[in-house]
Structures are given as C-alpha cells and as structure tokens.
Amino acid sequence: MKQSRKFDICIIGSGAGAGPIAYELAKAGYKVGVLEKGRWFKETDFFKDEQLGRHSVFRSQFKDERHTLEEPNGDGSWSSDTTSQFWGGNIVGGASNFMSAYFHRLKPQDFRLVSEYGNIEGANTVDWPISYDELEPYYTKVEQLVGVSGKVVEHPHLEPRSSKDFPFPPTAEHPVAQRFDSACKGLKLHPLPMARGILSQPFNGRLSCEYSGYCGSYGCHSGAKASSRAALLDTATKTGNCEIVTQAKVYRLNTDDSGKVNSVDYFDLTDNDKSVRVTANIFVVACYAIESSRLLLSSRGKKHPDGIGNNHGQVGKNLHCCAGGTGHGVFELDKLKSFEAKQLKTRGPFFNRALQDWYEIDDESVSDKPIKGGTLDFVFDPPSPTSEVSSLKWQGENLLWGTPLKQRIKSHFTQSKDFKFEVFCDWLTNDECYVSLDPDxxxxxxxxxxxxxxxxxxxDERVAQYLVDRGIEVMKAMGAHEAWGNVFTQPTSNLVAGGCRFGDDPTTSVLDRNCRVHDCDNLYVTDGSFMPNGGSVTPTFTIYANAFRVADSIVERFAKG
Structure with missing residues (x-):
C-alpha cells in the first residue's frame, strides 16, 4: 500500500455537498484533500452536442460497478434488476455539472412536516432538527457566492428572505413566457420567474449563459452553471490549500480503537488500482446519497461492527427520491397567429416559470385537511433531434419508413411545438425505501x-396526480391543442437523498444537527444524505446551503483546537 500525505481535512466526493467544505476550509488556511473517483473536465470539454449529455465518460462504468435495484410489482412481490441509473455524475463537481439548476429554496413547513401536517400512516416522516431560519443565511450565501439569477415576486407561499432579491438578474426570457403569465393570471394563479443556478452576467472568472439550450443533463460550456467545480473548487485550488486527487476510488474508512476515523483507503485508477491510504484529522463523506451509505456500511471496525454510524441500524434507511410526474402541451403552429407561432419557434432563452400555488393543497376533494403539495416547473427540453427522430419511426406497433416517416418527421419539427412541465413533491420516507449492501x-x-x-x-402518487392535473389545466388555458401528463412512481436517476438522516436522536438518525456521525466524532456527511425529506423542489440548492452551514461548524471546531 502506498502512503499518501496527511491533510487537515479529507473530503470524499466533489459535488454540491463537498464544494462548500473545500472552499471554506481552504480559504481559512487548512490543508484540504478532495478524493474524487472521476476525472477533471473543464468548460472546453463540454460540447453543444446532444450525444454528449451524461455520456459514459462522465459516469461510472456499468461493467465495473452497478447498483442492484428492487421495485414493487404491485402484488406484494419485488422485481429485481441491475442498473447503473443512480450514477449522477462521475467527474469533479459530480452531478452538479449536469443539473438543470432550478434553484428553489425549501419553505419553513418543509422543516416541520409532522408538526404542520401530522403523521401519515406507513411513512417515517420527522421534523428537521434545525429550522428554516437557521438555514436561511446560507441560502443567501449560495445565491451570492455560487451565483443564482432570478427575480423575487410576491406569492402566497413565498418563503422569508433576508435579501430583497437575487444578486443576479433573471436569465433571458423566452417570449412565450408572457403567454404563460396571462393564462395563469386568468386562472387566478401566481406565475413565478424561476430562479436558476446559472449566471446571467459574468462573475468571478465565469462567463454568463450562452443560451444554447444544452443545459439540463449537459455540462456547461461557459461556466455559467453553478457546478461545484466551476463555482467553488476552481477557486479553492487557487488558494494553494486544496488538492483534488482524481480517479481515486475510495473503498473504506478505517477507525481506531476509540471509533474515530484515522485514515481512508482508495484505489488509484491511474496506477493499476494500487491501494493508497490518506490520513487526516477530520473526514467528510459527500459521495451522493446511495454511495455514501454504501461506504459507511462497508467500513466496519471494532466500534462499528455493522458499519460506521450503523449501531442503531439507521445507515441507508429513509432514502428518498423526488416524487412527481411530467406533462406536455402540444401547440399546432398552423392553428396559431403568425407572431404566436414565431414566438414558439424561438430557441435559446429559458422558459423560466414555475407555479407554487399548490405547495399546500387545501382541497376537500383530496383531503379533509390541508396537506403538503408541490411545485410545477415549466420548461423546454434540451435539443435532441436525433433521439426525437428515432422515437418517431414507431407509430403504435407499426414501424414507419419512406414517405410516411419523412412526413411525420417534417410535421414534428415544423408544424408543432412541445411544451413540458415537471412536477416535484415529497417522496415520503418509508420502511421499504433504503440502501443496503448486496450480499451476492x-x-x-x-x-x-x-x-x-x-x-x-x-x-405521493395521490399528491402528484393532483398536481399533474393542475398542470394540464394550465396547458389548456395557454391554448395547447393537446395536453396530457402522467405520474411516476419509479425512482429518479438523480435527485436522490436521505440514507444518513440527521436528527437529535441517535436511535432514529445517523447524523447530529451539524451532520456529524453520532458515534464517530470526526466524520461528517454533507451530501443530500442528511435530508429527512426532499421538500417539493429539487434538492441541490439546499445541499449547497447546508454544506456551507456545516463548513462553518468545522472551521469553528478547528479554531478551538
């Protein structure tokens, strides 16, 4: 085994949960080591090419390591499949390189679901050990430092803010946004300009958005997207205090007789998988929720016979994805006025609109008391003409070719426009959603x-269906000639959180309120694993904010000696 040098703090992973720790500790003068399984890619490596989304070069290789997935069949049995779908991004900056960067804050009620809405039978819902007010200054810090563009408008579920507006103006707006606003106001709804973790102006050496349309699932060519690498790690390394070790496949945390972590072992993928050991005073795990649970479960020791943090059997429990659904509205261009058709054909600017009128649902047709609802984000998909053409060759069970196929392709690209909405609501934690080690x-x-x-x-399905139905109503009000939607119950390939829930009670949580493992004094987990629930928005903004909060507590700990 090759011995590497010692760091003050060793961080495993480099995504949204890792970047703030590395940035703050390096800036404070401490020696930071970041171990990343993937490679370092820069803006010039991200091309505007539909074949280069989450390409295999950016992900773990299916032939090398896979996730085993079990899903319910609906009859009480479970299907078992092997999949690599949970690899969000295997490069420096992790999945934050490929996010769409919808940056909604959680709301105060997300921190106290039980107190606000009561227990739901069959769910393991809990209140957070911290409040929205404790996290709010760090949301503001992310907006200013990582870079969030948007405009705050008043609406019934606007969360409290210490700043009046976002530090960067909204990104360029698609002309059809005005059509959306008008339709929503006719329905007495409150359309929101959607905040994005995407720069509308150059900042800190990063360029502003190029409006190519290649955003969600694609790496950012300009550096405008608030990836952990572009926004934080590039700066952290320039301090001289942060070293990022790439192609380092961490496989075990080692503990001493007292139960503290004293070293971490990784395979050096650049040197014939040679095992390397790194020592540090403090360790932070931020590998993405599933892999963080896997690493803790795999790290057994004298004080941790079932894995670090697992003395009460909580590691891997209470995993959650992002429940919801999707919907579409199709506009037939030849049935619109010429200027309306021209607007819909515009490419480039984002359709930055969301609805949160149903963040709390108070509708007797759904429940006799108010229940937690969700968010609808309205978007255009990134350009993907090749895959769209491939899907058009099938009409039901019939394979098209020749003139019929040509006519269908022409119609698809010149005579109609597909507009999409995405629904986000809570995936309630339960006993049948968890991570374990595959025995085979x-x-x-x-x-x-x-x-x-x-x-x-x-x-979750009931809430999601309610929201999908509302999205369809909005599409019809906009004048869509066809509108439909569906709810999904399969786990999302990204937006996964939980597994190392934080809380004040060690018997029902893995981490304390500062995301330190209850039974391991010098180990923290700062990716989305800590979240008791995901809220009804995408979690990346909250992961960033919480990591900055934890970074402050670690800096304070070092200062005390």
Whole structure:
C-alpha cells in the first residue's frame, strides 16, 4: 500500500455537498484533500452536442460497478434488476455539472412536516432538527457566492428572505413566457420567474449563459452553471490549500480503537488500482446519497461492527427520491397567429416559470385537511433531434419508413411545438425505501455493490396526480391543442437523498444537527444524505446551503483546537 500525505481535512466526493467544505476550509488556511473517483473536465470539454449529455465518460462504468435495484410489482412481490441509473455524475463537481439548476429554496413547513401536517400512516416522516431560519443565511450565501439569477415576486407561499432579491438578474426570457403569465393570471394563479443556478452576467472568472439550450443533463460550456467545480473548487485550488486527487476510488474508512476515523483507503485508477491510504484529522463523506451509505456500511471496525454510524441500524434507511410526474402541451403552429407561432419557434432563452400555488393543497376533494403539495416547473427540453427522430419511426406497433416517416418527421419539427412541465413533491420516507449492501454482487474491486429497494408511499402518487392535473389545466388555458401528463412512481436517476438522516436522536438518525456521525466524532456527511425529506423542489440548492452551514461548524471546531 502506498502512503499518501496527511491533510487537515479529507473530503470524499466533489459535488454540491463537498464544494462548500473545500472552499471554506481552504480559504481559512487548512490543508484540504478532495478524493474524487472521476476525472477533471473543464468548460472546453463540454460540447453543444446532444450525444454528449451524461455520456459514459462522465459516469461510472456499468461493467465495473452497478447498483442492484428492487421495485414493487404491485402484488406484494419485488422485481429485481441491475442498473447503473443512480450514477449522477462521475467527474469533479459530480452531478452538479449536469443539473438543470432550478434553484428553489425549501419553505419553513418543509422543516416541520409532522408538526404542520401530522403523521401519515406507513411513512417515517420527522421534523428537521434545525429550522428554516437557521438555514436561511446560507441560502443567501449560495445565491451570492455560487451565483443564482432570478427575480423575487410576491406569492402566497413565498418563503422569508433576508435579501430583497437575487444578486443576479433573471436569465433571458423566452417570449412565450408572457403567454404563460396571462393564462395563469386568468386562472387566478401566481406565475413565478424561476430562479436558476446559472449566471446571467459574468462573475468571478465565469462567463454568463450562452443560451444554447444544452443545459439540463449537459455540462456547461461557459461556466455559467453553478457546478461545484466551476463555482467553488476552481477557486479553492487557487488558494494553494486544496488538492483534488482524481480517479481515486475510495473503498473504506478505517477507525481506531476509540471509533474515530484515522485514515481512508482508495484505489488509484491511474496506477493499476494500487491501494493508497490518506490520513487526516477530520473526514467528510459527500459521495451522493446511495454511495455514501454504501461506504459507511462497508467500513466496519471494532466500534462499528455493522458499519460506521450503523449501531442503531439507521445507515441507508429513509432514502428518498423526488416524487412527481411530467406533462406536455402540444401547440399546432398552423392553428396559431403568425407572431404566436414565431414566438414558439424561438430557441435559446429559458422558459423560466414555475407555479407554487399548490405547495399546500387545501382541497376537500383530496383531503379533509390541508396537506403538503408541490411545485410545477415549466420548461423546454434540451435539443435532441436525433433521439426525437428515432422515437418517431414507431407509430403504435407499426414501424414507419419512406414517405410516411419523412412526413411525420417534417410535421414534428415544423408544424408543432412541445411544451413540458415537471412536477416535484415529497417522496415520503418509508420502511421499504433504503440502501443496503448486496450480499451476492461485487464490483470490479471485490467490494459489495449498493442494493437499493425503492418502495414508495401511495400518498405521493395521490399528491402528484393532483398536481399533474393542475398542470394540464394550465396547458389548456395557454391554448395547447393537446395536453396530457402522467405520474411516476419509479425512482429518479438523480435527485436522490436521505440514507444518513440527521436528527437529535441517535436511535432514529445517523447524523447530529451539524451532520456529524453520532458515534464517530470526526466524520461528517454533507451530501443530500442528511435530508429527512426532499421538500417539493429539487434538492441541490439546499445541499449547497447546508454544506456551507456545516463548513462553518468545522472551521469553528478547528479554531478551538
């Protein structure tokens, strides 16, 4: 085994949960080591090419390591499949390179679901150990430092803010946004300009958005997207205090007789998988929720016979994805006025609109008391003409070719426009959604792969369907000639959180309120694993904010000695 040098703090992973820790500790003068399994890619490596989305070069290789997935069949049995779908991004900056960067804050009620709405039978819902007010200054810090563009407008569910507006103006707006606003106001709704973790102006050496349309699932060519690498790690390394070790496949945390972590082992993928050991005073795990649970479960020791943090069997429990659905509105261009058709054909600017009128649902047709609802984000998909053409060759069970196929392709691209909405609501934590180690399957290095059981609560489906129906109503009010939507119950390939829930009670949580493992004094987990619930928005903004909060507590700890 090759011995590496010692750091003050060693961070495993480099995404949204890792970047703030590295940035703040390096800036404070401490020696930071970041171990990243993937490679370092820069803006010049991200091309505007539909074939280069989450390309295999940016992900873990299916042949080397996989996740085993179990899903309910609907009859009480479970299907078992092997999939790599949970790899969000295997490069410096992690999945934050490929996000769409919808940056909604959680709201105060998200921190106290039980207190606000009561317990739901079959769900493991809990209140957070911290409040919205404790996290609010860090949301503001992310907006200013990582870079969030938008405009604050008054609406019934606007969360409290310490700043009046976002530090960067909204990104360029698609002309059809005005059509959306008019339709929503006719329905007595409150359309929101959607905040984005995308720069509308150059900042800190990063360029502003180029409006190519290649955003969600694509790396950002200009550096405008608020990836952990572009926004934080590039700056952290320039201090001289932060070293990022790439192609470092971490496989074990080692603990001493007292139960503290004293070193971490990784395979050096650049040197024939040679095992390397790194020592530090404090360790931070931020590998993405599933892999963070896997690493803790795999790290057994004298004080941790079932894995670090797992003395009460909580590691891997209470995993959650993002419940919801999607919907579409199709506009037939030849049935619109010429200027309306021209507007819909415009490419480039974002359609930055969201609805949160149903963040709390107070409708007797759904429940006899108010329940937690969700968010609808309205978007255009990134350009993907090749995949769209491929899907058009099938009409039901019939394969088209020749003139019929040509006519259908021409119609698709010149005579109609597809407009989309995405629904986000809580995936209630439950006993049938968790991460464990697969007893049979090993990865290329002989380590047990993560096994994910992805059971969902029927309450989520009911809430999602209500929101999908509202989205369809908005599409029709906009004048869509066809509108439809569907609810999904399968786990999302990204937006996964939980597994190392934080809380004040060690018997029901893995981490304390500062995201330190209850039974391991010098180990923290700062990716989305800490979240008791995901709220009804995408979680990246909150992961960033919480990591900055934890970074402050670690800096304070070092200062005390």
């Amino acid at each position: 399957e090993k990865d290329r290095w002989g380590q047990s792969v993560a096994k994910v059981r992805a059971g969902f609560h029927p309450h």
